[in-house]
Amino acid sequence: MSEVVLEVRDIVFSYDDSPSQRILDKISFKAQKGEFVSLIGPSGCGKSTLLRILARLIPPVSGEVIYKGKRLYAPTREISFVFQDFALLPWLTNLENVKIGLANSEISEEEKKRKASGMLEKMGLESVADYYPNALSGGMKQRVGIARAIVSDPNVLLMDEPFSSLDELTANALRGDVVSMLKSSDISVNSVIMVTHNVEEAVEISDKIVVLSNKPTKIKQEMQLKLSYPRNRHSKVFMQAVDKVYELLTK
Amino acid sequence: MDFISFIALIVLDTTASWLRMFAALFLSILLSIAVGIYAATSRKAERIILPVVDIFQTLPILAFFPFVIYIFVFLLPGYIGINAAVIFLIVTSMAWNIIFGVYEAVKVLPNEFVELADLYDMSSWQRVRKIFIPAAMPRVVEQSVLSWSIGLFYLVTSEIFSIGNANYAVKYGIGVALAQLAFSGNYLYYAIGIAVFIAFVVATRFLFFRPLELHFTKYNRVSEESKKHFALHFGIAKAFNYLPKLVRAPAKRLRAISAFRRARHPAGASRNAGAHAALPREGIKNLKIKGLKKGLGGIAALVLAMLLLAVVLRYPVVVHYEYEALVSLAVSFARIWLAFAAILAIAFPVCVYLIFISKHRNSYLLFFQVIASIPATILLPIIVIALKGYALHSELTAFVIFFLSGIWYIIFSVIASSTSISGEIFEVKRLFGIKGKSAWKYIYSRALLPGLITGSVTAIAAEWNASIVAEYFTTTGISGTNVVSSVSVGIGKLLDVSLGSGNITLMIIALLNLTAMIIIVNTFLWKRLYRKVSNTYK
Numbered sequence A: 001m002s003e004v005v006l007e008v009r010d011i012v013f014s015y016d017d018s019p020s021q022r023i024l025d026k027i028s029f030k031a032q033k034g035e036f037v038s039l040i041g042p043s044g045c046g047k048s049t050l051l052r053i054l055a056r057l058i059p060p061v062s063g064e065v066i067y068k069g070k071r072l073y074a075p076t077r078e079i080s081f082v083f084q085d086f087a088l089l090p091w092l093t094n095l096e097n098v099k100i101g102l103a104n105s106e107i108s109e110e111e112k113k114r115k116a117s118g119m120l121e122k123m124g125l126e127s128v129a130d131y132y133p134n135a136l137s138g139g140m141k142q143r144v145g146i147a148r149a150i151v152s153d154p155n156v157l158l159m160d161e162p163f164s165s166l167d168e169l170t171a172n173a174l175r176g177d178v179v180s181m182l183k184s185s186d187i188s189v190n191s192v193i194m195v196t197h198n199v200e201e202a203v204e205i206s207d208k209i210v211v212l213s214n215k216p217t218k219i220k221q222e223m224q225l226k227l228s229y230p231r232n233r234h235s236k237v238f239m240q241a242v243d244k245v246y247e248l249l250t251k
Numbered sequence B: 001m002d003f004i005s006f007i008a009l010i011v012l013d014t015t016a017s018w019l020r021m022f023a024a025l026f027l028s029i030l031l032s033i034a035v036g037i038y039a040a041t042s043r044k045a046e047r048i049i050l051p052v053v054d055i056f057q058t059l060p061i062l063a064f065f066p067f068v069i070y071i072f073v074f075l076l077p078g079y080i081g082i083n084a085a086v087i088f089l090i091v092t093s094m095a096w097n098i099i100f101g102v103y104e105a106v107k108v109l110p111n112e113f114v115e116l117a118d119l120y121d122m123s124s125w126q127r128v129r130k131i132f133i134p135a136a137m138p139r140v141v142e143q144s145v146l147s148w149s150i151g152l153f154y155l156v157t158s159e160i161f162s163i164g165n166a167n168y169a170v171k172y173g174i175g176v177a178l179a180q181l182a183f184s185g186n187y188l189y190y191a192i193g194i195a196v197f198i199a200f201v202v203a204t205r206f207l208f209f210r211p212l213e214l215h216f217t218k219y220n221r222v223s224e225e226s227k228k229h230f231a232l233h234f235g236i237a238k239a240f241n242y243l244p245k246l247v248r249a250p251a252k253r254l255r256a257i258s259a260f261r262r263a264r265h266p267a268g269a270s271r272n273a274g275a276h277a278a279l280p281r282e283g284i285k286n287l288k289i290k291g292l293k294k295g296l297g298g299i300a301a302l303v304l305a306m307l308l309l310a311v312v313l314r315y316p317v318v319v320h321y322e323y324e325a326l327v328s329l330a331v332s333f334a335r336i337w338l339a340f341a342a343i344l345a346i347a348f349p350v351c352v353y354l355i356f357i358s359k360h361r362n363s364y365l366l367f368f369q370v371i372a373s374i375p376a377t378i379l380l381p382i383i384v385i386a387l388k389g390y391a392l393h394s395e396l397t398a399f400v401i402f403f404l405s406g407i408w409y410i411i412f413s414v415i416a417s418s419t420s421i422s423g424e425i426f427e428v429k430r431l432f433g434i435k436g437k438s439a440w441k442y443i444y445s446r447a448l449l450p451g452l453i454t455g456s457v458t459a460i461a462a463e464w465n466a467s468i469v470a471e472y473f474t475t476t477g478i479s480g481t482n483v484v485s486s487v488s489v490g491i492g493k494l495l496d497v498s499l500g501s502g503n504i505t506l507m508i509i510a511l512l513n514l515t516a517m518i519i520i521v522n523t524f525l526w527k528r529l530y531r532k533v534s535n536t537y538k
């Protein structure tokens, strides 16, 4: 387990309207094959921006994104994205929304429909396939969002605070489902990079936690977590890990 | 005419037009404040005023101009009557969205204000002056900007209309001056005149409305949200949104409840039973009211039918007029919808380009706001001259005028409403590589639909408005009235000709048919579409 799948080198970024203010200042880190990486940092520090750069939804000012040894210049089907606010198209049914994930695939319409239905079923949503997203609760919307992201069998999954728009109970249930699905072998996703500002969440599911500082945003520290799954939130090692991340964040 | 005196004349003419506009705006604001506050504070008034305003807002009232001018000149002979008619007409174009603005501003006032007023024992007049009017002013200013551009269309068109009839000539006005310049072959001066007109439009926007906006938003900041709203819809969407809400509030709440339960228990349809259990009692009450309404409606229809029969028997010519009006209406309908199809075919790809491909939509917004406020009818004289000599030149003229009258409204409305498309949708498109046919199918056509619908209503209304000059255009020369451009059949032409020949019965019948048609199309096409779309979209 040492094959690097996705790597960023020296990413610098600032928004057009304030070019002098660096949002990201020389960010570099790697995600290995099979690894679950969490990016954690204070809110507003540029986590969403960084994740969008990883997906090449926005170009960095300088620095590079490298996927499997090749430099990336545009979004690729191999790297998918889950949005914090779901980003479902309100005028499409849930099934059609999942099919959007296959818009770029060279398979027949029938095949797309079959795959999308299968994915909805896996997420426990087959009964609402023909509803519009506005009829769903937040947790269910995010399930559709995740189904859309993985229906095209991507290799890397980027998630931007996927559970933070949900209430705690819903978030816990969905997190459990998603993690066990991502860890299982019947899903193509190998590596996951997730943005969060929830320390417990990061410790519960990551192999590696990348802690970001604010103003300018740099990498404070990378922390490997060698705990076995599933992790018990009340165990001593878990709580020690949580304390350590808090310490890094507030230092 | 030397250049200096020409400029002086043009500026004077434009000033004369602008005086009419300011008079109309002032009256519109007074009217709106009175009616808007009344509607917002009295439930009874609300129930009558809102639907009436809603209907008037989508009627092409300019088509009533021949009728209005006839009445006004009959009451107030000569120059005063004509100007009063023009100002009255502009008021009827300006007032509706301002009324909605005032109504909403007062309606959303927190209850504490009323309690405060009670506490200090304020009189009704004090409440109006100290609470309602200050609360409404930002919206009044905001809506006035829109009203101004709609009013300009009415102003120029009615001025242009008036040159065809010596009895009803406005005499001084930019529309009149430009037409005269074009027909005297002085195209350079015509172009300069248009430039002066546009300069007035821009100057008014920035030197008159902008300071007002700044002043009135100082102490009562207009939220970003409401600004967006304002840009969105020329008030029409607001009416569309609001009326169903008002009329169907209980039904909607019920639907919301059941949607909520469905969302939580998607599989358990039986759990919805709770939401429906409350229905029967309400249902019986509704049925009774419905029955009563049906009975009354039946009686009214019977009385109306008998009246109609009496009129027809007494004046058989009415049947002939009705036939003529229907045929004219059908032909104009085809003409206007053909132009509308052309508008869509061009405006839609242009909007997709501006919004999804060039991505500078915000910088275009102000541009189209200004463009949309330059009335297409100001180009009528030059279009007529340019097309003269071609086969079917009158049809072509009508087509071009209809096209130019409507297209900006679509582009403006679509671009304005696109500012509410969430940025993530653009990211989804890029992320999943949605291109070509699927982009049109899954994103463009759907994302732009709400703006397209509200834009269509205004665009088509603008076309109908233009019909009184587009289908039949005359000038007055030394030798009397001079028909420059005339289609063979059309409702606009019918209205003009019936004014010219003093056949007021025919005119009224034509107007009734036009009004009925507009109401039917709005109710059964646009409102349904809009409701359907806005239900799924949010």
Ligand SMILES: Nc1ncnc2c1ncn2[C@@H]1O[C@H](COP(=O)(O)OP(=O)(O)O)[C@@H](O)[C@H]1O
Binding pocket: A015, A016, A017, A023, A042, A043, A044, A045, A046, A047, A048, A049, A050
């Ligand atoms: N489109 C934008 N234009 C300008 N500034 C932005 C834009 N989007 C985000 N920002 C700013 O960039 C910083 C980082 O934002 P973001 O990446 O969303 O942070 P996070 O996800 O860590 O909360 C914030 O200060 C935010 O205000």
Ligand SMILES: [Mg+2]
Binding pocket: A047, A048, A049, A160, A161
């Ligand atoms: Mg974020």
